[in-house]
Amino acid sequence: MPIEPLPLTARFMNTTTSAASLPPGTLGLPFIGETLAFLRDRNFARDRAARYGPIFKTHLLGRPTVFVCSEEGCRFVLANESKYFVVSWPPSTRKLLGSLSLALQTGGVHYQRRRILAQAFQPRALAGYIETMDAICCSFIERWLQVRSLAWYPELRQLTFDIACKLFVGMDSGSHNELGEQFELWCQGLFTLPLNFPWTRFGRARRNRDWLLQQLEEIIRKRQESDDPGDDALGLLVRSRDEDGSQLGLDELKDQVLLLLFAGHETLTSSLVSFCLLVGQHPDVRDRLLAELDRLPDDAPLTLESLQQLTYLEQVLQEVMRCIPPVGGGFRTVIQECELDGYRLPEGWGVIYQIAQLHMNPDRYPDPDRFDPDRFAPGSDNPSQTYSYAPFGGGLRECLGKEFARLEMKIVAVRVLQACDWTITPDQDLSLVVIPSPRPRDGLRVVMRDRRSAG
Numbered sequence: 001m002p003i004e005p006l007p008l009t010a011r012f013m014n015t016t017t018s019a020a021s022l023p024p025g026t027l028g029l030p031f032i033g034e035t036l037a038f039l040r041d042r043n044f045a046r047d048r049a050a051r052y053g054p055i056f057k058t059h060l061l062g063r064p065t066v067f068v069c070s071e072e073g074c075r076f077v078l079a080n081e082s083k084y085f086v087v088s089w090p091p092s093t094r095k096l097l098g099s100l101s102l103a104l105q106t107g108g109v110h111y112q113r114r115r116i117l118a119q120a121f122q123p124r125a126l127a128g129y130i131e132t133m134d135a136i137c138c139s140f141i142e143r144w145l146q147v148r149s150l151a152w153y154p155e156l157r158q159l160t161f162d163i164a165c166k167l168f169v170g171m172d173s174g175s176h177n178e179l180g181e182q183f184e185l186w187c188q189g190l191f192t193l194p195l196n197f198p199w200t201r202f203g204r205a206r207r208n209r210d211w212l213l214q215q216l217e218e219i220i221r222k223r224q225e226s227d228d229p230g231d232d233a234l235g236l237l238v239r240s241r242d243e244d245g246s247q248l249g250l251d252e253l254k255d256q257v258l259l260l261l262f263a264g265h266e267t268l269t270s271s272l273v274s275f276c277l278l279v280g281q282h283p284d285v286r287d288r289l290l291a292e293l294d295r296l297p298d299d300a301p302l303t304l305e306s307l308q309q310l311t312y313l314e315q316v317l318q319e320v321m322r323c324i325p326p327v328g329g330g331f332r333t334v335i336q337e338c339e340l341d342g343y344r345l346p347e348g349w350g351v352i353y354q355i356a357q358l359h360m361n362p363d364r365y366p367d368p369d370r371f372d373p374d375r376f377a378p379g380s381d382n383p384s385q386t387y388s389y390a391p392f393g394g395g396l397r398e399c400l401g402k403e404f405a406r407l408e409m410k411i412v413a414v415r416v417l418q419a420c421d422w423t424i425t426p427d428q429d430l431s432l433v434v435i436p437s438p439r440p441r442d443g444l445r446v447v448m449r450d451r452r453s454a455g
């Protein structure tokens with residue numbers, strides 16, 4: 001997302017005066033504040049924004065925190081990375097990702113590493129991923145059509161993990177070996193209280209991290225010792241040099257690869273299951289998607305160009321991520337006191353820019369709970385070019401894998417639509433679990449039928 005110049009009006013400006021008041025809201029109980037409600041209540045931000053307005057204060061994970069839910073507010077936070085704000089994931093996430101992970105690096109090192117990692121997401125690299133993504137996806141679909149009745153979320157999770165393992169570290173069927181199991185347990189600790197005991201989720205996840213790093217070390221060492229480190233993302237990282245000409249060290253490579261495996265499948269699975277849910281609930285949208293797919297040349301391999309022509313699919317995916325953003329928001333710390341919309345943001349406080357609430361603004365999205373892909377129709381007042389729409393964040397830390405994610409979502413969507421007719425099984429809980437990323441509570445149980453054999 002391009003960063004537009006900021007209006008330096010009196011409402012959005014740095015200030016060292018303490019005349020401005022703190023945002024409205026409550027800090028909750030001593031020490032734990034409102035942490036438990038935040039972790040358990042999916043309407044936490046919605047309810048408080050309705051009560052206090054789009055900028056409110058609370059107390060989370062050990063410190064006072066301001067939620068920012070307005071378009072201008074999100075733009076201010078995202079455009080002022082490193083000036084007033086710096087990324088600061090919760091303590092459990094920080095410890096499990098590792099300090100050498102791009103998501104935690106800041107300043108010049110972050111900039112430099114981002115340039116290196118970005119090479120794995122250039123258009124030429126992306127074009128080279130299509131065949132693998134397509135082949136893995138089609139093999140999962142064949143299996144689903146044989147099983148016919150399944151919980152889709154865990155299946156989609158395996159699919160995205162297999163793709164990430166193959167494209168990032170060259171490993172086949174990652175979800176079917178111990179790596180997949182350990183990885184799942186590690187993910188479960190990412191957003192928890194950082195209590196390091198053998199019986200806590202966080203404590204177990206720390207041990208899973210140690211195990212995963214050992215495996216990654218073996219894989220990385222082999223590549224480093226080989227004359228040909230390979231063409232996948234790991235090969236690229238092993239060959240890369242920073243501006244001083246030095247290579248990334250083993251510890252950093254392990255953290256960066258772990259991040260890619262995580263980022264490369266957790267959020268993607270969420271967006272795919274939401275697509276299957278929402279399209280399954282809207283037959284009119286599915287019919288329009290199928291009509292668009294009929295225009296794809298028969299049996300021709302998918303390419304970046306042919307996928308680009310699927311403009312209605314693009315709209316549907318945008319609306320899916322508006323309604324159920326895979327990442328609910330981003331965590332920051334105020335590094336220099338500033339003023340936002342007349343409120344003081346003190347140095348040291350936490351800030352969360354809230355994507356989920358941003359996407360529910362009725363002024364931008366009339367009847368915001370309605371699933372309506374025509375909101376993103378070309379030529380209309382398309383909100384995707386503004387800060388009212390930010391599923392991938394924005395500014396210096398905009399999602400590095402955005403184009404990879406969009407590509408994989410499109411390929412899976414095309415193949416699923418072409419091959420499968422699915423019905424959402426009644427009598428299941430479709431309400432969303434939101435941490436670490438949204439998914440239907442019962443895993444989206446569906447019954448499948450092969451469209452191709454139905455003629």
Ligand code: HEM
Pocket residue numbers: 087102103104114259260263264265267268271325326327329330331390391392393394396397398399400401402404405
């Ligand atoms: C639908 C899928 C995805 C969504 C919605 C998504 C969303 C996001 C968001 C909102 C951020 C910014 C967080 C912040 O502001 O602190 C982010 C960062 C990031 N994403 Fe994604 N992401 C997706 C898929 C991916 C994929 C497939 C990859 C890589 C394989 C990836 C890699 C990253 C990385 C490395 C960062 C950190 C960037 C930095 O700090 O400079 N993401 N993502």
